[in-house]
Amino acid sequence: MKRRVAITGVGLIDPLNESINNFFARTIRGESSIRYFASKGDPVPVSIPAVYCADFKGDDLLGKHRTISMDRFSQMGLVAAFDAWTNAGFNVHDRSHKPNAGVSWGTALGGTRIYEQGLREMWINGRERLPPLSVVMGMNNACSSHIAIQLGLGNSSLTYSVACSSASAAIGEAYKRIRNGEANIMVTGGSDTPLIYGVIRAWDGMRVLSPGNEENSPSACRPFDKSRSGLVLGEGAAALVLEDWDHAILRGARILAELAGYGANCDHVNLVKPDSSGQAAAISLALEDAGIPPKDVGYVNAHGTATIEGDPSEIEALRSVFGRQAKELAVSSTKSTHGHLMGASGAVEAVITVLCLKNSIVPPTANLKDIDTSCEGVRHIRIGDSNKSDLKAAISNSFAFGGSNAVLVFKST
Structure with missing residues (x-):
């Protein structure tokens, strides 16, 4: 058990x-x-x-x-x-x-x-x-x-x-x-x-x-x-x-x-180019491990590094996993405020995600003013948007060079 x-x-x-x-x-x-x-x-x-x-x-x-x-x-x-x-x-x-x-x-x-x-x-x-x-x-x-x-x-x-x-x-x-x-x-x-x-x-x-x-x-x-x-x-x-x-x-x-799920895999496609199908598979694995349907996820702390290729790939992965629900899925990248801390990023973002669940609120993507059309299809949280949320579950994405993907699923208590 x-x-x-x-x-x-x-x-x-x-x-x-x-x-x-x-x-x-x-x-x-x-x-x-x-x-x-x-x-x-x-x-x-x-x-x-x-x-x-x-x-x-x-x-x-x-x-x-x-x-x-x-x-x-x-x-x-x-x-x-x-x-x-x-x-x-x-x-x-x-x-x-x-x-x-x-x-x-x-x-x-x-x-x-x-x-x-x-x-x-x-x-x-x-x-x-x-x-x-x-x-x-x-x-x-x-x-x-x-x-x-x-x-x-x-x-x-x-x-x-x-x-x-x-x-x-x-x-x-x-x-x-x-x-x-x-x-x-x-x-x-x-x-x-x-x-x-x-x-x-x-x-x-x-x-x-x-x-x-x-x-x-x-x-x-x-x-x-x-x-x-x-x-x-x-x-x-x-x-x-x-x-x-x-x-x-x-x-x-x-x-x-509660840390309820974890999904990890490898894109096995390219050393530096992100692969949305591999990222989507990692998200699906994490949700399956947690035993929760995508509809229960209220927030995604995105990997979101602000690179030209990386951001659209992640949004495509989210659209693939969440389907029609993706349009209502709150998404933000807190790297916009704390930067990319390399191997420490996933830990900082996990702490933030835990505090989001505890406080029923989600952070914005700072500096996001004109959403790229390639990144549309989710509910981007920007400064000034309503961000109070009765969260049941949230996920935190980490996607790395080498094609290593790791996704964590958290649940409120």
Whole structure:
């Protein structure tokens, strides 16, 4: 018998250094966290619209004794995990959950920052050897390992790296472990810090980054709009605590929402070009897993990156799955306010979707003014639209390079 999975805690790194409630309130208002980001000390400086957590200080939040062995992506992930753990009503010093609690984490890039710093030290400063902790700081599973060690979670420490679907895949696989009776509690989510010179230049080389300047950066990300010009990179982390439903009830936990379904597949068509049929199949798999009909879904937190090909493909997938109902289906992309956080995006969007269900309200797609005809056929939520909704269920989409699709279905309680 499949076990129900409750969401009992959430946490995230807010780029403007506010509480999660204030972050959600800004998201509902469509207020952008995107600012103009300029690299420093680079041979050829880069300046782009981006989401940079300038006020995040790992040393202050975690202590130098921890951060000395942690890359920035691990620091952000651990802080988000601590916040979600305490939000779920657990004590970070309580180790009694060790055998039945685990970690499932997503990251697209891992500790790329520490490797770039190492290359700079060797090639620019002539250093012959790198710090001995470089490997353990840079490895992709570093964040999940730190979370497991610091919270004493011995059930599992798993890391998923499937580009932009990393966090959603990690959440979905954590859900499966609880549903199948392999764990009672899972800390899950994702973190990424792509705002480093090499990564920015690589994405710029693909010609998919939205241009901008100091003045217009907040509106640089325009999913589904005729004038959309590309994605906006961002850094960040988010975490959720998933728990066996009966376990949560027994301890008197507050249940925010239910994670009811997960669908994942591969387009197996093209390395970078999205495939709407593969995306539609992933959505259908998630709904089938949740055991709910499409008509019960009231909101879709879209992958919506504001790329020319990606946005129409996702809308076509939604039209395929939801049919006539698609015209009444509320859809928005919150990347318009928090940017594309790579492997962490699915976790941030999952947290937002959970809060939407809890508060019976959906966020708009900021900067969406003139809907592209190729993106028509759904009820796009824009700033100023009526967004109060008695939601029964909502889905969050993550579609990645490599054709990796991951869809999560959430239900209100």
